[in-house]
Amino acid sequence: GKEGKAMEQEKVTISLEEKVEKVKDLRPIDDVFFEVLADxxxxxxxxxxxxxxxxxxxxxxxxVQSSQRNLYGRSVRxxxxxxxxxxxxxxxxxxxxxxxDHVRRVRFNASSIAVKDSQKNEKFEQxxxxxxxYISQFDIFKANHVxxxxxxxxxxxxxxxxxxxxxxFVNTEVKDGTTISEYMDCFLKKEVNNSKFPEFTDRxxxxxxxxxGLDAVCEVMERYEQxxxxxxxxxxxxxxxxxxxxxxxxTEKQILGNKNYSKKEYNTALKExxxxxxxxxxxxxxxxxxxx
Numbered sequence: 706g707k708e709g710k711a712m713e714q715e716k717v718t719i720s721l722e723e724k725v726e727k728v729k730d731l732r733p734i735d736d737v738f739f740e741v742l743a744d745x746x747x748x749x750x751x752x753x754x755x756x757x758x759x760x761x762x763x764x765x766x767x768x769v770q771s772s773q774r775n776l777y778g779r780s781v782r783x784x785x786x787x788x789x790x791x792x793x794x795x796x797x798x799x800x801x802x803x804x805x806d807h808v809r810r811v812r813f814n815a816s817s818i819a820v821k822d823s824q825k826n827e828k829f830e831q832x833x834x835x836x837x838x839y840i841s842q843f844d845i846f847k848a849n850h851v852x853x854x855x856x857x858x859x860x861x862x863x864x865x866x867x868x869x870x871x872x873x874f875v876n877t878e879v880k881d882g883t884t885i886s887e888y889m890d891c892f893l894k895k896e897v898n899n900s901k902f903p904e905f906t907d908r909x910x911x912x913x914x915x916x917x918g919l920d921a922v923c924e925v926m927e928r929y930e931q932x933x934x935x936x937x938x939x940x941x942x943x944x945x946x947x948x949x950x951x952x953x954x955x956t957e958k959q960i961l962g963n964k965n966y967s968k969k970e971y972n973t974a975l976k977e978x979x980x981x982x983x984x985x986x987x988x989x990x991x992x993x994x995x996x997x
Contacts, residue, residue, distance in 0.1 A: 728913060728922045733892040734842050734877060736784070739799045741922050742908055743785035744769045751904035753787060753795060755888050756838055756852070756875055763790030786818070794818060795836040803843045807874075808855070811837045815870055836871040840892065844878045851879040851886045942966055946974035 731738040743749055750764040766788040785797040796814060800807065815835045839845070846853055855872040856865045877889045884901065891897045897909040911918035946966055949955035960966055 727926065728919060730895060731922070732895055733897075733909075734799060734801055734840070736799060736801070737926055738912070738922065739784055740769050741912060741918075741925050743767060743797065744921075745904075745908050747904040748908045749785055749787050749797070751902060752797070752888075753789075753838070755885060755902075756873060757795075757836070758885075764788070765790055789836075793834045793836060795838060797838045797840065799840045801842045803841070803845075807839060807841065807845055811839055811872055815872075819869075832869060834869040834871065837873065839872070839874045840889075841874065841876045842878065842893075844876050845874050849879055851876060851881050851883065851889060939970060942970045943974045943977065946971055947978055950974065950978065 728738070733739055733742055743752075744767060746764050746767055749767050750762065753764060754760050754762045764787045768783060768786040768788075770783045783796065784799050787795040787797065789795060796818060798811070798814065815837050818835055819832055844850070853874040855874065857868050857870070858865050875885065875889060877892050880886050880890070887899075888902060888905075891899060891902065891905060896913065897906050899906055912922050913919070942965065946955075946960055949960060957971060960971055961968060
């Protein structure tokens with residue numbers, strides 16, 4: 706009995722060490738880690754008080770992408786949707802790579818949230834205000850500021866209009882000696898220990914060194930890994946379908962008759978072939994099956 710218990714304890718210790726090893730290189734700027742980091746009201750409240758420069762700001766609730774309470778679907782990126790004490794919503798997004806039209810992405814996500822939350826026949830004045838905080842690893846506007854406020858203005862008068870959308874872009878690249886810059890620098894660290902940011906420090910410690918935190922991070926990592934594996938399989942399937950069409954002139958019926966391929970993958974393959982300008986013979990009739 707004692708040996709069995711000892712082995713069991715050893716297994717737990719090893720698996721815990723493996724978890725520590727698995728998450729040790731993750732940083733707050735990484736999607737997979739931020740999703741777990743931000744699933745915490747005190748962390749989000751401290752973050753928004755600093756980035757929105759409002760020390761009285763209150764966060765009542767947080768919804769992350771994987772939350773069962775996420776009613777917005779996968780099309781809207783919710784790294785952390787914070788419900789504030791004044792009823793406003795603040796969507797925090799984290800972006801490492803500069804490979805998108807970030808301003809349009811912000812507009813799309815904010816609009817999607819507003820549409821989803823609006824009621825039928827609701828007056829436009831009742832549509833809730835939305836704040837977007839967009840955290841990036843690069844200086845999005847390349848003007849050497851750590852923080853940018855993007856407003857809607859009347860061109861002729863220069864006056865700012867209040868359309869209920871507030872956009873704040875903040876980055877980890879610019880170092881200007883401010884508290885915000887110091888806070889953003891923490892997003893690039895594998896460990897955070899800064900007395901100015903106690904909630905950030907505590908949350909990082911839980912996720913990096915306590916079992917419950919490590920379990921939460923590993924669970925999200927596994928989900929991301931599963932999604933990546935599914936994408937890789939889908940990509941491989943699309944390439945196979947393209948090969949069958951261009952090489953053998955395979956028909957839709959022949960391709961989809963193989964249960965390994967989906968209609969969506971078939972359509973993606975057709976679109977890519979069309980985009981590539983590849984001329985290929987597409988057999989669509991049943992009679993074409995006799996040719997193969």
